[in-house]
Amino acid sequence: MVPELCGGAPAGAVDRYGLRALVRQAAGRLAAAGVTSPQVDARILAEHLLGRALLLADGADGDFPAAYDALVLRRECREPLQHIIGRMWLRGAELISRPGVFIVRPETEVVAGAAIEAARAVMDGGGGVVLTADLCTGSGAIAACVAKEVPGARVVAVEISETAASLARENCERLVPGRVEVIHADATDPLVLHDLNGQVDVVVSNPPYVPAGAVEDTETEQHEPTVALYGGGPDGLEIPIDVLVRSVALLRTGGVLVMEHDHEQGALLRAAALGAGFKQAETGQDLTGRDRYQHEPTVALYGGGPDGLDIPIDVLVRSVALLRTGGVLVMEHDHEQGALLRAAALGAGFKQAETGQDLTGRDRYLRAVR
Numbered sequence: 001m002v003p004e005l006c007g008g009a010p011a012g013a014v015d016r017y018g019l020r021a022l023v024r025q026a027a028g029r030l031a032a033a034g035v036t037s038p039q040v041d042a043r044i045l046a047e048h049l050l051g052r053a054l055l056l057a058d059g060a061d062g063d064f065p066a067a068y069d070a071l072v073l074r075r076e077c078r079e080p081l082q083h084i085i086g087r088m089w090l091r092g093a094e095l096i097s098r099p100g101v102f103i104v105r106p107e108t109e110v111v112a113g114a115a116i117e118a119a120r121a122v123m124d125g126g127g128g129v130v131l132t133a134d135l136c137t138g139s140g141a142i143a144a145c146v147a148k149e150v151p152g153a154r155v156v157a158v159e160i161s162e163t164a165a166s167l168a169r170e171n172c173e174r175l176v177p178g179r180v181e182v183i184h185a186d187a188t189d190p191l192v193l194h195d196l197n198g199q200v201d202v203v204v205s206n207p208p209y210v211p212a213g214a215v216e217d218t219e220t221e222q223h224e225p226t227v228a229l230y231g232g233g234p235d236g237l238e239i240p241i242d243v244l245v246r247s248v249a250l251l252r253t254g255g256v257l258v259m260e261h262d263h264e265q266g267a268l269l270r271a272a273a274l275g276a277g278f279k280q281a282e283t284g285q286d287l288t289g290r291d292r293y294q295h296e297p298t299v300a301l302y303g304g305g306p307d308g309l310d311i312p313i314d315v316l317v318r319s320v321a322l323l324r325t326g327g328v329l330v331m332e333h334d335h336e337q338g339a340l341l342r343a344a345a346l347g348a349g350f351k352q353a354e355t356g357q358d359l360t361g362r363d364r365y366l367r368a369v370r
Contacts, residue, residue: 014065015058015059016057018059019046019059019064022065023043026042026045026068026072027041027042027043030075033075035076041081042072044081044085045068045071045085048071049064049067049068050064078223079223080219080223085097088139089104090108090112090141090145091113091149093141093148093175095139095141095144095175096139096167096174097139100161100163101138101139101163101225102164102224103224104138104139108142110284111142111204111258112145112146115142115204115258116150118201118256119132119201120150123150123152127201129152130154130201130202131153131201132150132154132156132200132203132204133158133202133250134157135158135203135205135207135246135247136187136205136207136208136243137158137159137164137168137182138161138168138206138228139164140157140159140169140170140171140180141171142206143155143157143168144172144176147172147175148176148179155179155180156180156193156196157180157181158183159184159187160184160186160187163225165182168180169182187205188243188245189246190246190249193250196250197250198249198251198252199250200252201251201252201256202256202257203250203251203255203257203259205247205257205259206260207231207240207243207259208227208229208230209231209236209237209265210229210236210262211235211262212233235268237265237268237343237346240259240261240269240272241269241276241343244259244269244278244347245276245347247259257273257278267339267340268340269343270282270283270340271313271344271347272347274309274313274344274347275313275316275317275345275346276348308334308337309337309341309344312333312337312344313341316329316350316368319331320370323370326369328368329368330365331366332365333365333366335362335364336363338363338366341353341366342368345366349370350368352368352369353368353369354368
């Protein structure tokens, strides 16, 4: 129902008071539909139609109520806001958003920020042009932000989805013309970017990492591309670990990988990173304080830390070199180290890894197949 018009408005038009009443009504509808930010979404939809900020709008023409109602209905049905308005944002950069390409999330703000800080540190150290690789670039959001905020960066972005790679090129050319090379390919393929092996200063990645069956949000499940969500395997770590391994080859000594992950994957990925050849690995937190990304300098084989894994991980790495294809490593470990060492074994290059139990039923040894 369209609110009554206050005096002075043209017939069929909505004055400023009626306009704001429509937005309040829309926010109520969105809240009832389970949208997490109903007031913000209602305002953005209105501003999308108005072409200006709601605070600056004195009213709207007679076509506005029906057009606005149609947009609100789409959002009520849980179509993503970014798909409706065709836009999304990262670090203040406005990006094009389209169905079939992953929508950039607020938690990626800190991931992009960490990569930008790492690239700036290279420049501050007199490194000249900073070679940055964005693996699994999706819409190109992170690649565009790195190029935009680090003028001395040369950015190469890789994306397996042709639809996403096309949008990444469009976003990067619009925001930073000629600054980002987008390649349609599998970022974990050793032949992709092989000419850059050992030369990259910073690798940044927001790979698929969601564990199987872990998406509980209907909106994400229905509208996000599966290829951009699930990392493979029950823990979602197959693709992230492949990215770790590829990054070791790409990075120069002292180079840095920044990789987003699920908030429960931090410990496993730190172990996998050490197993893959990183010198140290640490986990950064997102804006809610949850573990969100991995930050690791490379590239020696000896880590550190209080978890007792230094020598076991060295043994894993040496065993990969010693074993033939199909050969087996059996290694005893502490009963609390099983999950970490399985992840480290996969990161080191083993094809599969499983944990065996001792006579008391506690995890006691690793069995890994080369």
